[in-house]
Amino acid sequence: MTHLAAYDRELRTDAEVTHALSVAAHGPLRLAVFPGGRGFVSYADLDGFDPRGIETLVDVALAHFVNLSGIDSIEWKTRGHDRAPGLGPALESRGFVPEEVESVMIGEAALLAQPVDLPSDVELRRARTDAEVFAMEEMQGRVFGDPRWRVRVETTLQRIREDDSVELWTAVAGGRVVSAGRLEPVAGTSFAGLWGGATLTEWRGRGIYRALTAQRARSALALGKSYLQSDCTEFSRPILERAGLVKVSTTTPYVWTRSPD
Template sequence: MTSKEQYLKAYDQQLRTDAETPSAIDVTRLGPLRLVTFAGGRGFITYQDLGGTHHIPTLVTTALDHFRAIPEISSVEWKTRGHDNAPGLHEALIAHGFVPEDPESIMIGPLEALAQEVQLPAGVTLRKIEGEADIRAMSAMADAAFGDPASTRMADSLLARLARDDGMELWVAEANGQIVSCGRLEPVPGTDFAGIWGGATLEPYRGRGIYRALTAARARSALSLGKTLVHSDSTEFSRPILERAGLMRVSTTTPYNWSR
């Protein structure tokens, strides 16, 4: 197999299991689907392989009915992958009120490729954070970086995860005491992988190597934990950075979102 095929096989076998949702508060199986409930009223639907089933419309209906019956659930994400054999899934999701977001690239590669030292701009420092004030400041910065309304939802979710001690690490870059970039590291128990997620950098600080340095710091931390591979769902902002560091685009993923 080519490197791409090997990476994709490892991704499907190691990551598309319960390892994908370490912070779930409930997981219900529905045929090949895993119906996941997260804190904060968020539902999530994923699977390892639909096998080209002819019952996809029925699966979509039943899965959505499951979440409709839970009053606390306000939104549901169905996570699709571009390499899956799932004929009719897009049409079934649209018919049930799911709205597709922009596709992202599934990036995989050796952690060592990311772990090289990167020269930071003058006055910029990196650190791992755990305190509530830092986490809320980080989340507010990420909202601003993505142009989203300020919200406490992400900070509340991250604080709940840290309390469960599931291995997640939060890293930030600061300039003159202000958080200007951030990202998560999620070592995946029982696998070769660590995930790099949540990358965000304020616009005035982009293109200066800060995100690359923050990614390298997370990679070194993952290597110290015995992980060898890294994966990430990357936007077009971060994909070129990861490609230059040796990661490979093995497929795409598109979230479809439903709101009550």
């Protein structure tokens, strides 16, 4: 089985909505509600649907979420390798806005779990305490230019309290977090996700992020996972490629936002 075939078979539909508050099915679609008033549309493929049939699916999904109280936004996550004629125009004509195209990256955990030399003053640590999570989120907020990073602290803490298989890894120098990333094993699959990777500008180019990736690969293997997967921007793609992941497709989120009353 190719990496892309494994991705389609294991990481779409049910795996994407595991942590949803509720899920409804309509034909190939899974219509999920996540905390924060987020609707999300997942499916394995849309093979067999012509443009008119796809328009009908979009209309059904949109009506489903619009009629639910508390839903402020809907994400329809498209994939570049899907056969879905007319999907983009159907979404845009109904108010969905395409966000940045991301690369779907996959690597074999056993190949990624290689020793990587770190600068002598850098140590890899798993973040577990409130203070460690706060420091990690603060650093990532600065790297991503996200002024709302404090909001994520409690969300992240709640997530690791509920699911102890989620691992937060940091690189620390002089008591300061200089790089970080999450490992999220996907239950019932051979995959674990790599998410939230960030490194302070002045610490880039020293192999720190590759070392964090290798550490997460070792953890994934210990958890019985064979593959690592990540969606990344064009900026991050070369970094993940140097760490050993390969691009197998693209994904473009289309987002609908409810207009204020």
